[in-house]
Amino acid sequence: MTNDIVEQNGSLGSKQNTFPNITVPYAADDVGFDMNYLYWIFLCILMTIFGLCLASCKYLRDQYHNPELKRKRKEKYEVETRAKEEKAVLSVTPEPIPSYRFLHTLYKKKSDKQLNIEVRAIVHNQEEFPCTTALLPRNAANNNKPEIITYDHSRVILRDMPPGYNNDYINASFIDGYTLTKEYIATQGECIY
Incomplete structure (x- = not known):
């Protein structure tokens, strides 16, 4: 098969590699790397990242709207607010006002x-x-x-x-x-x- 690629003067030429119903041109002087292949890899990675971000957003939204977690957040907020108010109340010192x-x-x-x-x-x-x-x-x-x-x-x-x-x-x-x-x-x- 390599003999078919080599021409008379010894330099490498190009050949059409055929698969069933798909014809992919490539140059023999390339290292077997096609730019379209790189674009497809990049696009797949990008789509995977986008899908993960979308799934994470949905998960976080569901967690935020979860009634049990909402109740816990509300209780925590109320406890923190009461603690801040109690601290402020205890820090009040009476002082005369002219x-x-x-x-x-x-x-x-x-x-x-x-x-x-x-x-x-x-x-x-x-x-x-x-x-x-x-x-x-x-x-x-x-x-x-x-x-x-x-x-x-x-x-x-x-x-x-x-x-x-x-x-x-x-x-x-x-x-x-x-x-x-x-x-x-x-x-x-x-x-x-």
């Missing part, structure tokens, strides 16, 4: 959402300060608004009671002033009995 800076500080804290965190800190501190006396059934009539009650540690205790009146509870609290403790008293106002 009266001339009050409005500026209030607007600044509202815009920074710091005011919400400070309100949560107040609610968090309610666990530290009980309200047992205000919640007693005999004192319920003295609470003008039942959702606003006094802490046991800051409530005003009535002294020198009139004869026959044996309850020392009033819905009022001492408030520390800028320089003195128990400088002010806050109450709900008149209560009609």
Whole structure:
């Protein structure tokens, strides 16, 4: 077969290689490598990569929309959010605000959402300060608004009671002033009995 390729002067020529229904031309001086073959290999690799990317995207989308995994992500997000909020609440330190800076500080804290965190800190501190006396059934009539009650540690205790009146509870609290403790008293106002 190699004798057919060699010509009279000893140089290599070209020949048509035939297969059933397919004719592939090649030059004998090539190393048996055709550029069309290289393009087909490249195209197959490209299509394989594209198919893998498509399958990966579908898998990731299915995982993202999986109800069980959605629930777990939501729970994880809620736990992380609660932990961040709790950390922010615990980091609140009370500091006095001069009266001339009050409005500026209030607007600044509202815009920074710091005011919400400070309100949560107040609610968090309610666990530290009980309200047992205000919640007693005999004192319920003295609470003008039942959702606003006094802490046991800051409530005003009535002294020198009139004869026959044996309850020392009033819905009022001492408030520390800028320089003195128990400088002010806050109450709900008149209560009609």
